[in-house]
Amino acid sequence: MDFTLPTLIDFQEIGSSALGYITVAEYQGNIPFEIKRVYWTYYTPNNLIRGNHAHKKLRQMIFAVSGNIEFYLENQEGAKFQFKLDSPRLGLYIPSGYWRTIKLSHNAVLLCLASEVYTEHDYIRDYIDFLNYKD
Ligand code: TYD
Numbered sequence: 001m002d003f004t005l006p007t008l009i010d011f012q013e014i015g016s017s018a019l020g021y022i023t024v025a026e027y028q029g030n031i032p033f034e035i036k037r038v039y040w041t042y043y044t045p046n047n048l049i050r051g052n053h054a055h056k057k058l059r060q061m062i063f064a065v066s067g068n069i070e071f072y073l074e075n076q077e078g079a080k081f082q083f084k085l086d087s088p089r090l091g092l093y094i095p096s097g098y099w100r101t102i103k104l105s106h107n108a109v110l111l112c113l114a115s116e117v118y119t120e121h122d123y124i125r126d127y128i129d130f131l132n133y134k135d
Helices: 126-130
Strands: 007-008 014-016 021-022 038-043 049-055 060-066 069-074 080-085 089-092 099-106 109-114
Touching: 060 069, 060 080, 069 089, 080 089
Parallel strands: none
Antiparallel strands: 007 089, 014 021, 038 109, 049 099, 060 089, 060 109, 069 080, 069 099
C-alpha cells in the first residue's frame, strides 16, 4: 500500500447479511501509524462545510461509520483529490500537509484514527499560510 498520497482503502468486512458485519482497523495491519487519538463527529447540519484547515504532522484514517462524507483535498503543489465515503468498510488515509474541506450528511458519523494527540499548533487554518508553509 502506498501511503504517500491520500488513499481510499477497502477494509473489507467479516460476516454476512444474515449475521451482520465487523470491520477491523489495526496498527501494523492496515493502519500505517500508531493510533494516539480517536475522535468522532456527528449531527453535522446538512450542507455545512467543515475542515478548512491542514495539518503539519498529523496523519489520519477516517471512516464514515454511518451516512456519507465527501472530502476535497489539496496539497501545496495544487494537486486536488476528491473522495466519497459511503460505506463503513471504506477508510480514507490522509497524509500530513493536505488542505481539506469536508461535507457530511446529517446522519453521518465521522470516525478518525489519528497519529498524534491534539494540539492546535499542528493546525494551519489560513489557506495562504498553508500554501507558504515549509516544514
Ligand atoms: P476541528 O478539527 O477544527 O474540526 P473540523 O475540521 O471538523 O471543523 O475541531 C473543532 C473544534 O474541536 C476545535 O475547537 C478544536 C476542538 N478539538 C479538540 O479539542 N480536540 C480534538 O481532538 C479535535 C479533533 C478537535
